[in-house]
Amino acid sequence: MGDMGHRHLVIAYAATIVIHLVYLGYVAVKWRAAKTLAK
Amino acid sequence: MKVWRWLWLVATLGVLAEGFKVALFVVPPDAAQGDVQRIFYYHISSWAGMGLFFTLNLGCSLVYLAVRNGNNAVAMKADSLAVASAEIGVVYCFIGLVTGSLWGRAVWGIWWTWDARLTSTLVLWLIYVAYLLLRRFAAGPQMRTLAAVMAVFGFLDTPLVYMSTRWWRTQHPAPVFGGAPGSGLDPSMYPAVWWNLAGWTMWGIFVASLRYVSEYRAQKAEQDEALKALEYVPGQHQMAEGR
Numbered sequence: 093m094g095d096m097g098h099r100h101l102v103i104a105y106a107a108t109i110v111i112h113l114v115y116l117g118y119v120a121v122k123w124r125a126a127k128t129l130a131k
Numbered sequence: 132m133k134v135w136r137w138l139w140l141v142a143t144l145g146v147l148a149e150g151f152k153v154a155l156f157v158v159p160p161d162a163a164q165g166d167v168q169r170i171f172y173y174h175i176s177s178w179a180g181m182g183l184f185f186t187l188n189l190g191c192s193l194v195y196l197a198v199r200n201g202n203n204a205v206a207m208k209a210d211s212l213a214v215a216s217a218e219i220g221v222v223y224c225f226i227g228l229v230t231g232s233l234w235g236r237a238v239w240g241i242w243w244t245w246d247a248r249l250t251s252t253l254v255l256w257l258i259y260v261a262y263l264l265l266r267r268f269a270a271g272p273q274m275r276t277l278a279a280v281m282a283v284f285g286f287l288d289t290p291l292v293y294m295s296t297r298w299w300r301t302q303h304p305a306p307v308f309g310g311a312p313g314s315g316l317d318p319s320m321y322p323a324v325w326w327n328l329a330g331w332t333m334w335g336i337f338v339a340s341l342r343y344v345s346e347y348r349a350q351k352a353e354q355d356e357a358l359k360a361l362e363y364v365p366g367q368h369q370m371a372e373g374r
Contacts, residue, residue: 096236096237097164097165097166097167097237097238098166098167100167100170100233100234100236100237101166101167101169101170101233101237103233104170104173104174104229104230104233104234105151105155105170105173107226107229107230107233108173108177108226108229108230111222111225111226111229112222112226112334112338115218115219115222115338116338119338119341119342119345120341122342122345122346122349123341123342123344123345125345125349126344126345126346126348126349126352127345127348129348129349129352
């Protein structure tokens with residue numbers, strides 16, 4: 093293990109959270125667009 | 132956004148925070164791998180989410196195919212939920228591949244290997260990316276039917292992914308749950324598994340519900356627009372104006 097293991101652990105957790113937040117951003121854009129369309 | 136959705140989000144963030152804390156700071160490190168094994172708690176939660184949402188996509192696709200000519204309202208809901216579940220499933224699958232690769236580099240010394248588990252998972256991800264691209268770029272009334280058929284056949288790879296470590300000798304570790312006698316985690320590690328499984332599943336349900344509503348609204352608006360266009364008859368309109 094060692095340094096690389098710790099680095100990869102941090103990257104894995106950070107990447108999971110970032111990817112989910114990026115997708116949430118896309119969903120928010122779609123949400124706003126659909127709301128405008130429905131009006 | 133409705134109140135229950137906010138409440139669900141607050142509960143989800145609470146469970147995710149607890150899962151994060153338990154996975155990183157509470158459960159003991161793995162005796163052989165050390166701290167890098169903690170990637171497993173996010174890794175397995177992603178695969179569970181992927182399995183759940185691809186199965187939901189299959190169910191919705193079958194419902195769409197069954198009712199598309201008879202019950203338009205149900206068909207539209209099923210199709211909207213199929214899109215939402217496929218998208219979040221692709222996100223989970225991608226995270227599973229990324230976290231697995233990061234773990235593999237630290238433990239195996241390689242980022243990737245073409246063994247049965249990894250290859251069948253990559254193929255599964257590509258199938259659902261293709262499904263979403265088909266929906267994005269194909270036009271015409273048959274697009275949704277084609278996508279639903281593709282989803283049904285695409286899902287066939289999911290049990291293959293699940294069984295790959297049982298059917299073939301792979302570099303990927305043997306199944307942790309439901310594997311051979313003696314396999315599995317130390318009971319002291321289970322809290323990290325359960326908290327993260329619950330948290331990331333709740334997160335997926337939250338995001339998929341938002342995506343479902345937006346897709347349904349968009350499809351409904353598109354349908355209303357098409358119906359309005361059908362109602363417009365130029366001759367009648369001119370006569371009414373002439374009067």
